[in-house]
Amino acid sequence: MLVTEEKPIKEILGALEADKKLFVVGCAGCPEGWETGGPQKVAELADKLRAGGKEVVGTTMIDFLCNKALVGLRLGRCIEALKAADAVLVVSCGIGVQATAAMVDKPCHPALNTISSAGFQGLWPSSERCQQCGECVLSLTGGICPITTCAKSLLNGSCGGSHEGTCEVEKNRPCGWFLIYERLKALGKLDNYKKLQPVRNFGKMDVPLKHRSTIRWALEAKEF
Amino acid sequence: MSRLQQELEAGRFVVTGEVGPPKGIDTHELDHELEHLKGKVVAINVTDIQSAVMRLGSLIVSEYMVRKGFEPVFQLTCRDRNRLALQTELISAAWVGIENVLCLTGDHQVLGDHRGAKGVFDLDSVSLLQTVNLLNSGKDLAGNALAGAPKLFPGAVVAPGLEPMEPQILKFEKKVAAGAKFFQTQALYDPRQLEAFMRQVEQFKVPVMAGIVLLKNVGMAKFMNANVAGVFVPENIMKEIAGCPKKKLKQKSAEIGGRLVKEMKGMCQGIHLMPLGWTDIVPDVLGHAGLA
Numbered sequence: 001m002l003v004t005e006e007k008p009i010k011e012i013l014g015a016l017e018a019d020k021k022l023f024v025v026g027c028a029g030c031p032e033g034w035e036t037g038g039p040q041k042v043a044e045l046a047d048k049l050r051a052g053g054k055e056v057v058g059t060t061m062i063d064f065l066c067n068k069a070l071v072g073l074r075l076g077r078c079i080e081a082l083k084a085a086d087a088v089l090v091v092s093c094g095i096g097v098q099a100t101a102a103m104v105d106k107p108c109h110p111a112l113n114t115i116s117s118a119g120f121q122g123l124w125p126s127s128e129r130c131q132q133c134g135e136c137v138l139s140l141t142g143g144i145c146p147i148t149t150c151a152k153s154l155l156n157g158s159c160g161g162s163h164e165g166t167c168e169v170e171k172n173r174p175c176g177w178f179l180i181y182e183r184l185k186a187l188g189k190l191d192n193y194k195k196l197q198p199v200r201n202f203g204k205m206d207v208p209l210k211h212r213s214t215i216r217w218a219l220e221a222k223e224f
Numbered sequence: 225m226s227r228l229q230q231e232l233e234a235g236r237f238v239v240t241g242e243v244g245p246p247k248g249i250d251t252h253e254l255d256h257e258l259e260h261l262k263g264k265v266v267a268i269n270v271t272d273i274q275s276a277v278m279r280l281g282s283l284i285v286s287e288y289m290v291r292k293g294f295e296p297v298f299q300l301t302c303r304d305r306n307r308l309a310l311q312t313e314l315i316s317a318a319w320v321g322i323e324n325v326l327c328l329t330g331d332h333q334v335l336g337d338h339r340g341a342k343g344v345f346d347l348d349s350v351s352l353l354q355t356v357n358l359l360n361s362g363k364d365l366a367g368n369a370l371a372g373a374p375k376l377f378p379g380a381v382v383a384p385g386l387e388p389m390e391p392q393i394l395k396f397e398k399k400v401a402a403g404a405k406f407f408q409t410q411a412l413y414d415p416r417q418l419e420a421f422m423r424q425v426e427q428f429k430v431p432v433m434a435g436i437v438l439l440k441n442v443g444m445a446k447f448m449n450a451n452v453a454g455v456f457v458p459e460n461i462m463k464e465i466a467g468c469p470k471k472k473l474k475q476k477s478a479e480i481g482g483r484l485v486k487e488m489k490g491m492c493q494g495i496h497l498m499p500l501g502w503t504d505i506v507p508d509v510l511g512h513a514g515l516a
Contacts, residue, residue: 151332152303152343156350156398159329160410163453164387169332181391193394196402199307199351199365 002030002093002132003211004037004112012089013052015109015139019087021055023078024111025100027065027092036112037091045091045111057084065096066128072103082106094130094138094145101143102128107187108143110136116205134204140192142183149176155197226323227295228267229377232406232431238494239515240297240408240433241506242269245280253501254285258294260503264510267324269297269408269496273304276336283313287320297379297408298322301330306346307355307365314359318374326379326408327352350395353378353402378403382432383410383454384421393424400428408496410454411437413461415487422491433494438481438502438509441473442466478505482512489513 016022024046031037039061046056058081062074075082082088087107090097093114101108116132129148137155138145147153151169157177161168165178184190231238241261243254261268268289272282286296298317305313317325329349333341347355355365362373380399386392396407407430412418418434425432437455439445442465445457461480468476485495495515499506510516 151334152329152345152348154329154345154348156348156395158391158395159348160381160383160386161331161335161453162386162391168453169334178391181394190394193391194398194401196350196354196398199347202346 001033002095002130003115004031004034004093005115005134006036006041007111007113007136009048009052012109012111013049013054016049016054016087016089019054019107019109021057021084021086022049022089023057023082023085023087023106024049024059024089024091025065025075025096026059026061027090027096028061028063029065029092031092031112042091045089049089057081065090065092065099068099068103068128071096071099075100075103094132094136095128097136097138098128098130098143098145101138101183107139107189109139112136115211116207132205133200135201137197140195140197141180142187142189142192144176144180144183146176146180149174149179151176155200225375226267226377228297228324229405231266232493235493237489237515238267238431238433239265239510240267240269240494240496241265241503242271242496242498243285243503244271244274244500245282245285247277247279249280251280251285257499257501257503258289258292260506262294264506265497267295267297269299269326269498272299272301272328272330273336274299274331276303276331276333276338276341278336278338283317283322286317286322290321295324296322297324297326299326299328300352301328302345302347302349302352303330303333303343306344310347310352311355311359311364314356314376315370315374318359318376323375324377324379325356326381327356327404328381349380350398350402353380353399353404357403377405379406379408380404381410382407382421382425384412384417385410385414385456386454389421389424392421396425397428400430404430406430406493407432409433409435411435411448411452411498412488413455413457413484415484415491417456418488418491431493433496434485434488434492435496435498436481436484436488437498437500438477438505439465440477440500440502474502474505475508477502478508479512481505481509485509485513485515489515 026042090100091111097110113134113136114132115134131147162175167173167175243257270282270286286298289296327349333343356378362370445462448455
C-alpha cells in the first residue's frame with residue numbers, strides 16, 4: 001500500500017486560486033486504508049473547499065485511480081459535472097493524480113503528498129511513475145511528474161540537453177520537461193513554467209519507523 | 225569587481241576564452257593554452273568535469289589561474305555535488321579571489337566516462353544562481369548568517385539552437401529572475417539563429433555572449449551534430465572543412481571561426497570562444513573578426 005499524507009488545506013487552496021468550480025475524485029484504494037482519503041475524507045475535503053469559497057460541482061470515488069482505463073470508464077459517468085469544473089482535485093497518490101490528468105482536459109491538483117516507502121508498493125499501470133517524494137508538485141506541472149519523467153529529476157527544467165523534445169540520456173526518450181511544457185501550453189498555464197521552485201527536502205525520501213510497521217493493516221504481531 | 229563585470233556593465237564588447245583541465249596532474253598543455261590566451265581575452269572559462277568526464281578540478285585550476293594573473297570564469301555544475309558541497313565550492317572560490325561563476329545544471333553522468341556514477345542534481349542551474357545571490361547577501365541556503373559574504377558574479381548558459389525555442393526563452397527569463405548577470409551560449413554556427421534568439425531576449429537587458437567551438441575536422445562537426453544538443457554545424461561549413469587539406473585545417477578553422485564571430489558580433493554583447501585545445505589560433509580568429 002502506498003503511504004500518503006494530507007496536504008494542508010491552505011496549500012491546496014493556494015494551488016486552486018484560479019479555479020472556482022471543482023470536481024473531487026477520491027481513490028478507494030490506498031488512501032482509504034491509510035485514512036488520508038476515502039468517502040468520508042472526500043466529503044470533509046469538499047466541506048473545507050466550500051468554506052474556502054469554492055464551489056464543488058461533484059465528487060466521485062474510484063476503486064483504483066492508478067488504472068487509467070478504470071479512471072476513464074468511471075469519469076465517463078460524471079462527464080457533465082467535469083465539463084462544468086474549472087479543475088479537478090484528486091485524493092490519491094501521485095500515480096492517481098497523473099492518471100486522472102491523462103484522462104481529463106482540465107488542470108488536476110493533488111490533495112495528498114505521497115511518502116516514500118523506498119521500494120515497490122502499489123501498482124504501476126502504464127507510463128505514470130511516482131517516486132514518492134513527499135512534496136507533490138503536480139499542480140504546477142500540469143499533472144506530469146518532473147521527478148520521474150526527467151532523468152535528472154529537475155524542478156526547474158528543461159536542461160540544455162533537451163532538443164526536439166528528447167532527453168540527452170537515451171535516444172528517443174521524451175524529455176519530461178518538454179512534455180510538461182506542452183501540457184501547460186495546452187492548459188493555458190505556461191506561466192507555471194517560469195515559476196522559481198524551492199529546493200527539495202530529500203529528508204522526505206527516508207522511510208521513518210512509523211511508516212515501516214505493518215500492524216495497522218495486516219493485523220500481524222508487532223514487527224518493530 | 226571582476227574585469228568581466230566591469231566591461232559588461234560599461235557596455236563594452238567582451239571576448240572570453242576557455243580551457244579544459246587535463247585528465248591527470250600533467251598541466252603543461254594547460255600552461256601553453258593559457259599563454260596563448262594571455263592578453264587576448266578578458267576572462268577564461270574553466271570547465272567543471274565537462275561532459276561528465278573526470279578531470280582536474282575547475283576550482284583548483286581557477287585558483288591557479290588567479291595566482292598566475294588570469295581572470296577565470298569558474299564553471300560549476302550540479303551533477304556531482306549536493307547543496308552543501310556547492311555552497312562550499314562557491315565560498316571557497318570567493319576566498320581565493322575567483323569572482324565570475326558560470327552556473328550549470330550539468331550533463332547527465334551517462335554521457336561521460338563513469339556511466340554508473342550517481343548523479344546528484346540536488347540543485348539545478350536556476351537554484352544554483354539563486355544560491356550565489358543568497359551567499360552574496362550573507363546567508364546560506366539554510367538561512368544561517370555567513371562569517372564573511374562572498375562577492376560572486378553569476379552567469380548562466382543558454383542554447384539558442386535548441387528546438388523548440390519557446391521553452392528556451394522561458395528558461396532564460398527564469399535564469400534572469402534567479403539572478404543571472406550574463407549569459408554564454410552553446411556553440412552557434414548560424415548567425416540567423418542568434419539573431420532570432422536575441423530579438424526575443426533583448427527585452428531582459430542581460431548581456432549575452434555568443435559561443436563558438438573552433439572546428440577541427442569534419443568528424444568533430446558530425447559528432448557534435450549527432451550528440452551535442454542544440455549544436456548544429458551546417459552543411460556548407462562541413463563541406464568547407466572537408467575540402468581543406470589537412471595541413472591547412474588550423475588556418476581554415478581560424479577563418480571560419482573569425483567569419484562567424486564577425487557576423488555575430490553586432491548582434492550580442494560578446495563572444496565566448498571554446499578552442500578545445502587550439503588556443504594557438506585564437507589570435508587569428510580574433511584578427512579575422514576584426515577584434516584583435
